[in-house]
Amino acid sequence: MKNKFSSFIIIILLSFCFVIFYKSLNNTNIYIPKIKAKKNIPIFEAKDFNSSTYLNSESIFKEDTFYIVNIWASWCVPCRTEHPLLMRLSKNQSVKLIGLNYKDNLNNAKKFIREFGDPYSQIIIDNDGTLSVEFGAYGVPETFLIDKNKKIIRKFIGPINNKIVEEIRSIVK
């Protein structure tokens, strides 16, 4: 009876370990954070891309408008892939696009904008990447959707695609 009980416990433990390892093996190694609670946008001061003057977050983000913050760089290949989609999104009147130029050479970044078009209503410079950390980003490209109460409601890691564009459109309409 005791032997049977021990075997039963061992089988249960092994099954438990198996399920945990099996589920973990199927998970991706890349951590994708889930945004459950709405987070406030960070308070910051950053250099304007075109005028080189300093702007603060209060002057960039106004209430009653949806914003998309897109982190991009001229050296980032996936940013080129998503750029036509950002151009398409920029035609939507219900949302304003803010570009965050990440660890980039200013001349190369300006060339990029001239070549592929400017979907942004404002571009701010993040030379050392610290502003991106304030947003909770960990790479480039990354896109954040900010609601009318200045709260981050969506975070898209990597280049955006048609599905994401549709999701954004359905939220901001």
Added chain:
Amino acid sequence: MKILKILIILFLSIGFSHLKSDEKNNELKSKILKNIRCLICQGQSVYDSESEFASTIKLIVDRKINEGLQEDQIYKFLREKYGQWVIYDPQLNKKTYILWLLPLLLFLFGGVIMIKKLKFKN
């Protein structure tokens, strides 16, 4: 002459105290960086990684230490930005209690089995 001596002693003591605080800050920085997970790397801490993400986090931690923030405050800042996962040493809360308590329960369970077996042998 006496004034000169006093000035030299003062100058040296200020210099040494600066060196000491720099050393302390570096130790704290290393300790914190070793406890932060590089989110875009495969099983590396920010301390070990040379990725863009890690270099930015190193800069942030350095800045926060110079601003006078304590270790816990820096972890709190990073947790707010990236969630619990970014810290290697997770806090005990409702999401992590299994992680903390399961080894203890298994240890107790093993202990009970061992004691029972030893009693049975005796």
